[in-house]
Amino acid sequence: xxxxxxxxxxxxxxxxxxxxxxxxxxxxxxxxxxxxxxxxxxxxxxxxxxxxxxxxxxxxxxxxxxxxxxxxxxxxxxxxxxxxxxxxxxxxxxxxxxxxxxxxxxxxxxxxxxxxxxxxxxxxxxxxxxxxxxxxxxxxxxxxxxxxxxxxxxxxxxxxxxxxxxxxxxxxxxxxxxxxxxxxxxxxxxxxxxxxxxxxxxxxxxxxxxxxxxxxxxxxxxxxxxxxxxxxxxxxxxxxxxxxxxxxxxxxxxxxxxxxxxxxxxxxxxxxxxxxxxxxxxxxxxxxxxxxxxxxxxxxxxxxxxxxxxxxxxxxxxxxxxxxxxxxxxxxx
Numbered sequence: 001x002x003x004x005x006x007x008x009x010x011x012x013x014x015x016x017x018x019x020x021x022x023x024x025x026x027x028x029x030x031x032x033x034x035x036x037x038x039x040x041x042x043x044x045x046x047x048x049x050x051x052x053x054x055x056x057x058x059x060x061x062x063x064x065x066x067x068x069x070x071x072x073x074x075x076x077x078x079x080x081x082x083x084x085x086x087x088x089x090x091x092x093x094x095x096x097x098x099x100x101x102x103x104x105x106x107x108x109x110x111x112x113x114x115x116x117x118x119x120x121x122x123x124x125x126x127x128x129x130x131x132x133x134x135x136x137x138x139x140x141x142x143x144x145x146x147x148x149x150x151x152x153x154x155x156x157x158x159x160x161x162x163x164x165x166x167x168x169x170x171x172x173x174x175x176x177x178x179x180x181x182x183x184x185x186x187x188x189x190x191x192x193x194x195x196x197x198x199x200x201x202x203x204x205x206x207x208x209x210x211x212x213x214x215x216x217x218x219x220x221x222x223x224x225x226x227x228x229x230x231x232x233x234x235x236x237x238x239x240x241x242x243x244x245x246x247x248x249x250x251x252x253x254x255x256x257x258x259x260x261x262x263x264x265x266x267x268x269x270x271x272x273x274x275x276x277x278x279x280x281x282x283x284x285x286x287x288x289x290x291x292x293x294x295x296x297x298x299x300x301x302x303x304x305x306x307x308x309x310x311x312x313x314x315x316x317x318x319x320x321x322x323x324x325x326x327x328x329x330x331x332x333x
Contacts, residue, residue, distance in 0.1 A: 002031045002044060003328060006062045007051030009036045011197060011224040012171065013252045014078055017147065018051045024321030030328070039065040047328055049074045050118070056110040063117040072331050075118035076145065078249055079111075080270050081131055084286070085175055085246035091286075094204040112136050120331045122324065124249050125271030143327040147252060147275070148317045153232055154260045161233035162220060164193035166240050166295060167262070169231070169253040171224070172209065173202040177244050177267075177285050179209040184244070184291035186216055190299075195234065197224035235260035240298045243267065244283050244291045250275040259311045263298035265291075275315070279307035 003025065007018045022032045033045070038061050042048050048066035052075060053059045059075075066073040086104040089095035095103075115121070115132065121142040123129045133139050166185070170176040178194055185192060194213070198206055213219040225231065235241060241257030247270035248254065255275065258264045264280045266272045272280065281301070283294035 001029075001046055001325075001328060001332075003033075003047045003049055004040055004042055004045040005032060005034045005049050005051065006040045007034075007036065008053055009034075011226055014051050014053075014076075016252055017076070017078075020148065020150065020317045021321060021324060024317040025324060027318070028321055028325055030321075030325060038062065042066050042069040042071040045071060046332060047072050047074060049076070049122075049324075049328075051076045052078045052114070056107070056114050059114045060117060063114065067117065072119045073117070074120045074122055074327060074331055075114070076122045076124075077115070077128060077132060078124065079128055079132055080247040080249055081135055082175075082247060084269065088174060088246065088286070089204075092204070108135065112138070115140070120327060122327055125274045127271040127274055128249055141330065143323060143330065145323050145327065146315050146320050147250060147255060148315045148320045149252070149255050149259045149311060150228075151312070151316055151318070153228065153256055154236070156229045156232040158236070159227075159229045159233050161230055161237055162193060163191070163237040164220070164234075165190040165238070165299070166192045166242050167234060167238035167257070168192070168194045168196075168242050169234075169257075170196045170243065170245070170251075172196050172198045172206045174205040175202075175246050177246060179205055179212065180244050180285055180288060180291055181242055182209055182212045182216060182219070184288040184295065186212065188292075189218065190295075192216075192219045193222065193234065193238065194219065195222040195224065195231075231256065232260060235262050238262050240265055240295055242291070242295055242298075244285045244294075245269070246285050248272055254280070255311055255315055258303070258307045261303050261308060263301065263303040264307070265294045265298050276307060279304035279310070 086100045090097040122145045235257040241262045242265040281294040281298040284290035
């Protein structure tokens, strides 16, 4: 079986998911290639698997390329509704509520042809599939593909990395909510470490968050990295991984940190409970008091050994690849 994976290359959760899936599929005997082309050449493959890009038009272009070449298309949807996130711009006074409501509705309209165009959906959670059907009133054959952590991630060799009380990993943007985290911890002495790159479209959030980090002090900021040894060392050297995002699906950083033995604070939004059950500390991303309460509970209660064991047992890239290969066989049949 020859499969072409199409998506963005670089640093990020979707990018990591695509690369790790490709490596694990190769171990199963699937011949895998990766491309970031807008119109991938599918002439030498049996199936095109697209990892949903933030740009619906780009994703639709890739789907159309597969259709034009008579190749079945599987889509890793990586979706959550996000209405509450859109309205945060209005809550913060950065946009009007009318603008944000219209923007959200327009984005849904742009996404629907993407979902209709795919032959099969590969969501990362059953809750994600349910939300897709509810939001777009369409359905496709699907198979739930779990997000994962490499088996030896927690045992990667130690490298020089700063210690922290609270670690946050993710692109600087309103969805990840660095501003909410720093507001929650503004009058505390906890040592905070934030690692991640910036984007160009969340300027108001990023400027406000960076300004608050400077005012608070005791906040160390590191650039994004693909250095797996460094990430594992950072996660082993922190007490709490805090991801108070407006939604996660479920977020690779939280899985990786739990595997490394850190306590994990995650948003109530998204499909986090499907992965972490009652073994994480949950917060309301719109409420700084809730974020702080969850972090302080995590500092006091510590990590969950049950969660660490379950991640090692259930959320490996080998299992994700096995489920992905089964989805390919189902689609080609």
